[in-house]
Amino acid sequence: MTASEPQIVRSYSQEDIQQILQLAIARQADDPDKEFSYQELLEIAAELEISVETLRLAENDWLVQQSDVQQRRVFDTYRRGKFKKRAGNYAIINGFLILVDLMAGGGLAWSLYTLLFSGSAVGLDAWNTFQSKGEDYETAYQKWRRKHQIKKTINSVVSKWFKALQI
Incomplete structure (x- = not known):
């Protein structure tokens, strides 16, 4: 670059900087399992002129988010198990009803209706179980979380x- 060429001044929003740095850190790490020490985190924050207090608050927020993510995974596993x-x-009961219908009349008649109605109920149940966004999911999660916390307490x-009784 010569002295006569004008310098281009670039400016970025805070969100842009976060995304650029996130991509740069991801590219820099040769090993995806590489971990940074707390001291390295402090050094990075110091270079970015982030105060230690702000970093601690951000770390606490991150820990709360990670706890919530982990609890949501447990909740999703619980829902899928149920x-x-x-x-x-459903499969056992409808299999039994189909068998009774086959033995009673030599073909399938009324058991197809029970299969259809209970199948639609299971389909709706599957939709609700595997839907992991929305108000219904959030309500079910909060209810499960309160119940879980009460049991824990x-x-x-x-x-x-x-x-106290043993002592």
Whole structure:
């Protein structure tokens, strides 16, 4: 670049900077499993003129988000397990009804109607189970989370009570 060429001044929004840095960090890491120490995180923050307090607050927010993501995975696994059980019950009951219909009349008649109606119920159940966004999902998750937290609190109180009785 010569002295007579004008310099182009580039400016980026905060969101643009975050995305560019995220891509740069992803490209720089040869090993996707590479981890950075807390000291390295502090150094990066210092280079970006991010205060230690702001970094700690951001880390706490990130930890809360990670906890929520992990709880949502547990919730999704729980919902899928319940669905598998209901689908298994559906298959067993409808298999039995089809067998009774075959043995009673020599063909399929009324059992097809029960298969159709219960199949539509299972289809709706599958839709609700595997739908992981929306208000219904959020309501079900919050209900499960409260129930889970209440169980955890009760178990904690009971275990403390038993420990107190043992001493």
